[in-house]
Amino acid sequence: MSKGGLFDKDVSLFRSETSVRSSVRPRRVMTFDAILEEVGALGPFQVVLVVLMASSRLVLPCNFLLNNFVAAVPPHRCKVGRWNASAGDDDDDDPTTACEMLAETPSPLAGNRSEATPTTVQCLHGWVYDNSTFSSTIATEWDLVCERKHLSQTINIIFFLGVMLGSLVFGLLSDNYGRRGSLLLSYALSLALGLASARADSYATFAALRFVCGSALAGISLVSVTLCVEWVTSPHRAFMCVIGSLSWSLGNMLLAGLAFLFNDWRPLVVAVTAPLALAVLTWRWVPESARWLLANAQVEKAHVYLNKCARANKRPKLASKDKLEALCSAERSNKSQKLTLLHLFKTPELRKISLVSGIAWYGTAVTYYGISLNLGGFGLNVYLTQFVYAAIEIPAKLLIYLLIDRVGRRPCLVGTLVLTGTCVGVNIFVPKDMWQLRSAVAILGKGLSEASFTTIFLYTSELYPTVLRQSGLGFTNVLSRVGVSAAPLVLFLEEAWSVLPQVVLCAGALTCGLLALLLPETAHRRLPETIRDVETPARCSKGHEEIPLETKNTT
Known part of the structure; x- marks a missing residue:
């Protein structure tokens, strides 16, 4: 047989085999990212969404760091009693301290006051406060000083315990009932509770209102980020998350300005809550996540x-719903199974992601707030320190924006956490009289800690599938708020050893940063829609634009 005849026979056999394989090839459907590209993956629609989220996200840092100002403890000393005044003593000459004063009754063994045995007692008539920086705080109004001084920082812990609870509640609400409705609920509750807390007439009432207000604010924190991420495709997620988070830094700087203008704690609480009224008014233009709607078989919506996205981005409308029907058909067949927090730990890859990312969130939060809550000790007033700490976040975010797609999510998270820990560690060995150098290192560490926070928000939203994304973010936020609640307690360790807080923060940042190496990379990969997508990473790999319909399953 000629070579040409043999070749022809091989070609005929190849075509025959290809035809057989094609006939049994499973039917395929487009991914949501492919559909989103048709209507515009990044355009005016997405930009408007970021702007709509900005007014509410400005409020978050103002409330999360509010305790730096409303619970500040200014310099104080005991108020002089009547016995001292009748003796002709001047208040300024009275030998009182912040927590003790001379006993008003002379020793019975002494014949006159000059021969009396000096004895001290706790302040009997209250305190005199230095009002040069703060005209009023909860510490001055309810005398949270001396043996009650820890109560001022306890408010911070109570607030973030509320945020922790809200992270779980709003994560479940958003995954089961939608992003948009959960966002409105968090707006309304945050506004009402924030204004109510400004009228609190006792410490207990204020603490209770801050707890529930923290729970409501957690919803804004979670849902706003998720909505932005779910309306773009892989190449644009960094823009939506990182650039969108600049509102956090602007809110941080706004807090410094508002605290300077309103140095009475009640007007300050009202001022940092008021922007939520604008958020409530603009909510009507906030879109529901189409990705979530399809995952829950709501094709029409x-x-x-x-x-609407196509019209805003000047793209052709989707004339038919056939693609959307095909995309969510598998989810519809499995919708009877209700997903819960337990599903975060039922499969191996999700279990690893939940545990490791949760630890990374804890380390990021305790370091960020450990630095943010320490506004004193650098030779600057608290308003300027707050402003500088906030301003350094902007170049840090822009740097992350430039690196996060080029270098990857995992290296950025590991690198920023390790460098933050290094900055904290360096300050252990810098003498306190070199406050300029200590301030520079602390500010650099603050910027790096914000960079790690920005990275982990985007990273975590990409690690979890659409059907569990809010629950996953809620769970990791709970561990984050454990870290935030622990930050004031870490600062209290200074009473045992002056550098112990820095040692703890340094060790925590380094350990959590290295553990993050166990997480999978998500850069340039489409968002996972189902649990199976997470357990089979190749399904979300770059260029994998189609999913076999017969194998698509939520579990």
Whole structure:
């Protein structure tokens, strides 16, 4: 047989085998990212969404760091009693301290006051406060000083315990009932509770209101980020998350300005809550996540929002819902199974992601707030320190924006956490009289800690599937708030050893940063839609634009 005849026979056999394989090839459907590209993956629609989220996200840092100002303890000393005044003593000459004063009754063994045995007692008539920096705080109004001084910082712990609870509640609400409705609920509750806390007439009432207000604010923190991420494709997630988070830094700087203008704690609480009124008014233009709607088989609503996106981005509308029907058909068949927090730990890859990312969130939060809550000790007033700490976050975010797609999510998270820990560690060995150098290192560490926070928000939203994304973010936020609640307690360790807080923060940042090496990289990969996508990473790999319909399953 000629070589040509043999070759022809091989070609014929190859074509025959290819035809057989094609006939049994499973039917495929487009991914949501491919549909989103049709209507515009990044355009005016997404930019408007970021702007709509800005007014509410400005409020978050103002409330999360509010305790630096409303619970500040200014310099104080005991108020002089009547016995001292009748003796002709001047208040300024009275030998009192912040927590003790001379006993008003002379020793019975002494014949006159000059021969009396000096004895001291705790302040009997209250305190005199230095009002040059703060005209009023909860510490001065309810005398949270001396043996009650820890109560002023306890408010911070109570607030973040509320945030912890809200992270779980709003994570579940958002995954089961939608992003948009959960966002409105968090707006309304945060506004009402924030204004109510400004009128609190006792410490207990204020603490209770701050707890529930923290729970409501957690919803804004979670849902706003998720909405932004779910309306773009892989190449644009960094823009939506990192650039969108600049509102946090602007809110941080706004807090410094508002605290300077309103140095009475009640007007300050009202001022940092007021922007939520604008958020409530603009909520009507906030779109529901079409990605979530399709994951929950709500094709009609998803079609409406996708066409709104197309119109805003000047793209052709989706004339047919066939693609959307095909995309969510598998989810519809499994919708009877209700997903819970337990599903975060039922499969190996999700279990590893939940545990490691949770630890990384804890380390990021305790370091960030450990630095942010320490505004004293650098030779600057608290307003200027707050402003500088906030301003350094902007170049840190822009640097992350430039690196996060080029270098990857995991290296950025590991690198920023390790460098933050290094900065904290360096300050252990810098003498306190070199406050300029200590301030520079602390400010650099603050910027790096914010960079790690920005990275982990985006990173975590990409690690979890759509069907569990808010629950996953809620769980990791709980561990984050454990870290935030622990930050004031870490600062209390200074009473045992002056550098112990820095040692703890340094060790925590380094350990959590290295553990983050166990997480998978998510850069340039499409968002996972189902649990199976997470357990089979190749399904979300770059260029994998189609999913076999027969194998698509939420579990």
